Amino acid sequence: MEQINLPIAEKGVVDQIRKISDDTWDIKVFSPGIAKSSKAAQFVHVRVSEDFRPFLRRPLSVGPCSGDYLRLIFTVKGSGTRLLAQKSTGDVIDLIGPLGNPFKLPEDDEYPIIVGGGIGVVPLLLLDDQLEPDTPRDFLLGVRTESLLPVDEPEIKHRNIQIASDDGSIGFGGNVVQLLERKLSKLQSNRVVVYACGPGMMMYALKQVCIKHSIKAYISLEVPMGCGLGACQSCAVPRSDGDGYLLVCQDGPVFDATEVLIEPEVLR
């Protein structure tokens, strides 16, 4: 079992905030305790409002970390993320983390394919950093259209991210699971391991493709949460064997794709 650091409460300080696309923001936060111990797919539970409006914290994946800093990259979807987008340099953000279990890194003979859908790319950016620099990999990212890219041009270049867009405005015309299938048909290695995070429909399709090709897939799930700490049972996802539920905050957010039933409706 990999050593996982216990979550801590930390008041992060906004170092820099920038807009990446129409509705996506990237905040660099000074949060040494969490930044230094976070592993890919772990998340922080973020307090968005001091006066309980909205009421709940927002679970956000830890993005790339460097030294004492971590990045939170998010899409404005509702009142909570809208408040976060209004932060400015020097503002304090109340964080609890790192929470959840990280991705299991590939074995020496495994070939990792990283597959992100939209803002689901965030934990995968940290994974990309945590793979050994000389580990060959494919990094695929699907978006609806170019203007919704959650990462900027330099980051795409630097990480060699291959883009798929539903409307063909950038990169491969089609969805990212179709792009994955293409990759798989060309690859020699039968020891492929897929790392994925994205919207429900994408995760649903991705699971089917991975089963069809008998490929191991680790998926990171995002669902509404209460405590984020395993106390309230709000974040349940059904087990695929029908025997009850698993908790995303405690048993996940990373699951073997075959372990959980993927219900597109429930995943964000």
Place this chain on the structure above:
Amino acid sequence: MSVDTTIRMGSLNLRTPLLTGSGTFGYGDEFGSIIDYSSFGGIITKSISLKPRAGNPPPRICETQSGGIINSIGLANVGIYNFIESKVDTLPMGKTEVFLSIVGDSVEEYVEVVEKLEDVSGIAGYELNVSCPNVRRGGLDLGGDKEAIAAIMSSVRTVTGRFVSVKLTPHYPVIAPVAQAAVDAGADALTLTNTLVGMEVDVERRKPLLGNVTGGYSGPPLKPVALAKVWQAAQVVDVPIWASGGMVNGIDCIEFLLAGASALQLGSVLFADPYAPGRILNEMIEYCERHDVTRLSDLVGKLETR
């Protein structure tokens, strides 16, 4: 000025009036080092049933425009056998008082669960969750809620001498008869209240936000409702009342004390602010200092209605 925060209730002597609301604090150790137990008088576990319950289909939690939340956990819990085998050892005994919440589908189930827990030492008492929909079904069999609740309480009384609070729903238009029935049947305290039944709709998708369609409505919007029930019950019963419903700060808590509550359960607030217990305790102490009150317990029931 130093303010005495201790609360005495029968055989119980709590360090502070703050407790956790059942279901919001797991089995007591999940919050780990994030929570400061010293601000609590005690904790109350997730409701435990005879058999394990998987709970409801997701999504199980959502927010409301009105500033609250709705949950449809469905009393997911490990069941009494697993609880005794794997959870008892992790209870924060010694750090604070531990109360166990019990739920059942029948009188016999409540009794069986409590009987099994009687062998576990160090437990301060029980809270009987008789405010879930299933009890209503059982309630009808027994001739109504009042009769069902009295039957559960008096049967549990035959197997335990420990402190027992009965947790009621806010849905009774008139709380007095049910409250009185629970006390007559041997309750040492009443918990008021559980959640209201509520739902939210996503109009774009024409779907409910919760997998179970309806759920339990909690958080700040519940406060006035719970406050009224606490006050109404305090007029008719002479056992201590444990308040539950929407408290997020010290002033909310003072309101409940004035209305007649002796203990204050923090529930949903812990999700947003796990540091709430310490903060709220300080806010209550500040209030006392401002009003020259030397003991928090002196405020209980001191509402001036005319």
